[in-house]
Amino acid sequence: MGDSTVTEPEGREQVAVPRVVTGEAGRGPLGRLRRPRRPRLWFEILLVAVSYWTYSLIRNAVPEQRAEALRNARWIWRVEHDLGVAVEQSVNHAANSVTWLIVGMNYYYATLHFVITIGVLVWLYRWHPGRYAATRLALFATTGVALVGYYLFPLAPPRLMHGGHFVDTVLRHHTWGSMASGDLKHMSNQYAAMPSMHIGWSLWCGLTVFALASVPWARVLGLVYPAATLLVIVATANHFWLDAVGGVVCLCFGFAVARLWYGSLPHALPRRVTVQAAGEPVPAGRSA
Template identity: 75%
Template structure:
């Protein structure tokens, strides 16, 4: 009888050990995921390395996509016909009208070539310095947006309007001899010319505009935030680098990017706390009260 009792106790002990260990592993895994999803103070070296590696991968993948000219031209023709079918094929009229004003189109060429990177980096730096608690969420939205765009470049090669055969568009960079696009002139061999859908000029500029509008306090700065993506839309059409449907693709990518960030962090990036406590300050134990010395 005693042996039976011992055996039962041993069995219970053995059976009870596994759930405890399993619960500990589950709690540990859940704690790890929770730490990943909790905004923390950004570290400069980490963010610089992440941006550098991400841009390198972006350029590598974007340029590694095979330049399928025939398919890209077919897709461009399809989009052009679809826009005309709904009565919104206005890109050529805008391209020709703005091209007739030399100083304006030259300025747009430089706008297209430079602000895409300058403003985006500037907004990242501003968020890093002034809204560190929201930085991870805002940056995640931008990175996811760009990642989805890379998939679009691969699955749907698209020629920009200026490269359409017989499309009647003006390549404003070539005509006015300005450096306004990595895909025109002497720089055209450095990038994939058939990666127009979706437009990351719109995706990134709208990301910048929404971030500035949501977080800036000065009214005229918030207004500039709204005007920036609107001006970018005019520029990409006037320079014949994109169809307006490419801009719609950029908006869709950004929507998914913000949606992912909101699900991951539990709130839209702009609704996260502006500041987060320093790591060591948050974890440091409270000092014990000192008794007066007699």
């Protein structure tokens, strides 16, 4: 979708509203909903809080089908062996042999998917308000479709497999913060490992930063973050690497929803949007 720019005498660049949300396409209640707009802080804080609370409530309300989850885990482990890609146990044992490394990974697993995701949302809100709503929609759609996976395919993580010889690194090293082990395990569905939202969220963060950041080192970090997350979820025995594939599929769905709703992928939308009412003349110095 094309957007045009003009430069005012002061040198400031103004970005036009994309064609997909102007004219006939921008009329009516649906058109107004699809039109990129400047986000409102109070609404976004409330929306994110309520959405995560709803996600956690539904995820933990999915029945813990332990027997089926263990069968599915054995099936995935067998498939990976047949394909010659069953590397999780080796990675888990190697990382667990280095105490400082695995302790750091435990804290990484427990905290960074909250901290980094919220940080990227704040960065989008502040510096890319025109792209914020579409990118947030991709994140929400990714998270929503993951709930379907938890319901249809209950899966035990490797650390809970019988005879899998995986190390539950949180229990072994007595680290805090993870709701997957220890005293907090009763607050979270232990058999909702497929898909991995650690991967879905970290890849959302990484691709968003890579696509929109102007600083090269930030773009590199955007690619490193989901790769490091994949290593962590496998090393801590919280996921099979195939769970990560499920997270990628959910993210593709999320971006497809955003593309259908806004008529463009989030990064292609204008950074800042000046919305004109239907029939209102465009101010001098701005592109229609």
